Structures are given as C-alpha cells and as structure tokens.
Amino acid sequence: SQQGEEDPQALSIQEGENATMNCSYKTSINNLQWYRQNSGRGLVHLILIRSNEREKHSGRLRVTLDTSKKSSSLLITASRAADTASYFCATGGDGLAFGKGNQVVVIP
Amino acid sequence: DGGITQSPKYLFRKEGQNVTLSCEQNLNHDAMYWYRQDPGQGLRLIYYSQIVNDFQKGDIAEGYSVSREKKESFPLTVTSAQKNPTAFYLCASSILWQGNQPQHFGDGTRLSIL
Numbered sequence: 345s346q347q348g349e350e351d352p353q354a355l356s357i358q359e360g361e362n363a364t365m366n367c368s369y370k371t372s373i374n375n376l377q378w379y380r381q382n383s384g385r386g387l388v389h390l391i392l393i394r395s396n397e398r399e400k401h402s403g404r405l406r407v408t409l410d411t412s413k414k415s416s417s418l419l420i421t422a423s424r425a426a427d428t429a430s431y432f433c434a435t436g437g438d439g440l441a442f443g444k445g446n447q448v449v450v451i452p
Numbered sequence: 453d454g455g456i457t458q459s460p461k462y463l464f465r466k467e468g469q470n471v472t473l474s475c476e477q478n479l480n481h482d483a484m485y486w487y488r489q490d491p492g493q494g495l496r497l498i499y500y501s502q503i504v505n506d507f508q509k510g511d512i513a514e515g516y517s518v519s520r521e522k523k524e525s526f527p528l529t530v531t532s533a534q535k536n537p538t539a540f541y542l543c544a545s546s547i548l549w550q551g552n553q554p555q556h557f558g559d560g561t562r563l564s565i566l
Contacts, residue, residue, distance in 0.1 A: 373551075374551055374552050375551065375552045377554060384559075384560070384562075385559050385560070386456075386458075386542055386544075386557030386558050386559045386560055387495075387542070387544075387555075387557045388557070389554040389555065389556070392552070392554060394552070432494065432495070435551075436550075436551030436552050436553075439497070439500070439549070439551050440551050440553075440555060441497075442487075442494045442495040443494055444492060444493065444494035445494055
C-alpha cells in the first residue's frame with residue numbers, strides 16, 4: 345500500500361508563530377489528506393487536496409502539493425495553544441495510507 | 453449528533469483470552485475500518501469493510517477477526533493468536549470505500565496486557 349511519510353519532526357513553537365510540516369510519498373496518488381490527532385483521541389480530518397490541485401486553503405491552514413516531487417506541506421498560520429497535536433498526512437489511491445505523524449507543541 | 457462510538461475506552465487482556473472491541477456509527481457510511489496505532493508507527497490498517505456482510509484483510513490482519521452483520525457495527529476481536537496486542541485501536545468510517553473519501557474516526561480503545 346502507499347505510504348505517506350512526514351518529516352519526523354517534533355515542532356515546538358510560540359503561540360502566534362507559523363508551523364510548517366512536510367510529507368513525502370512514493371507512488372502516484374489521487375489525493376492527499378491531512379488529519380489532526382489530539383493526545384489520546386481519534387483523528388480529525390482537516391483538508392483534502394486532489395492530485396490536480398497545487399494549493400488549498402481552509403481557515404488558518406494552507407496545504408500545498410507537488411506531485412513532481414511527491415511531497416506536500418501543511419502550514420498553520422498564527423498558531424494557537426489549541427493547535428497542539430499530532431498531524432498526519434494520508435495518501436489516497438486504492439484506499440488510504442497514513443504517515444507516522446508530526447508532533448506540534450504550541451507554547452502559550 | 454452523528455459520529456463513531458468506540459467502547460470500551462480501556463481494555464485489559466489476559467493471556468490466552470480473546471477480547472472484542474466495539475465500533476458503532478450513525479453516519480450511514482458504507483465503509484468501515486480498523487487501525488492499530490503504536491507509538492511512532494502511525495496508523496496501520498487491520499481490516500476494512502466496503503459494505504455490509506463483506507470485509508477484507510488489511511496490512512496486519514493476523515491475530516484479528518471482524519464481522520459486519522449490520523451497517524452500523526464493525527466489531528474487532530483480538531484473538532489469543534495476536535502475541536503483541538498492546539496498542540491504541542482506532543475505528544473509522546467513510547461514505548464509500550475509496551481513497552478520495554475523508555475518514556471519520558472514533559476516540560479509540562487502548563488495549564493492554566495483564
């Protein structure tokens with residue numbers, strides 16, 4: 345199965361700063377999705393970007409997709425303490441395959 | 453409110469015992485999934501079901517079994533054959549079984565060995 349893979353980052357930032365995390369994958373995809381997981385909880389879907397799209401916005405989230413480099417990035421602008429979570433990318437093709445996640449800590 | 457309910461939140465298994473994790477959804481979704489999450493490993497697919505009375509093995513199905521007798525329910529049994537069952541188990545659903553569908557998750561069951 346396909347495998348999204350985030351850069352294995354544990355990111356710690358101050359409230360108000362921007363947070364950027366990356367994801368790379370190995371095979372062709374139909375779409376790429378980003379999810380958030382708060383500690384001890386299930387995943388929450390954030391945004392889906394299709395393979396023919398290059399950028400997508402949702403509130404403070406900005407996702408880019410570069411299919412030539414097989415990579416995606418998630419930018420959270422003006423971070424808040426409530427953004428503290430793990431963030432997973434998932435590649436959609438024949439099913440959905442999740443990466444290992446990036447842990448983001450936003451310090452108030 | 454529509455959503456996915458997993459129970460129990462915490463579960464303990466004795467040696468040689470089978471245990472069943474419950475997953476119920478009221479989203480009217482056709483597809484349902486079970487994932488296992490270990491620290492630093494991300495999510496690994498155990499089983500999925502595209503429709504009632506049908507299910508398929510995922511990447512790590514050995515030692516697990518499922519049933520899909522009702523659209524709303526997709527219970528997972530962790531059998532005694534699963535030698536390392538300690539993990540966080542997540543159930544999810546989507547409207548259809550396709551990689552372009554967002555998945556909705558329950559809040560998980562944490563299974564530990566006694």
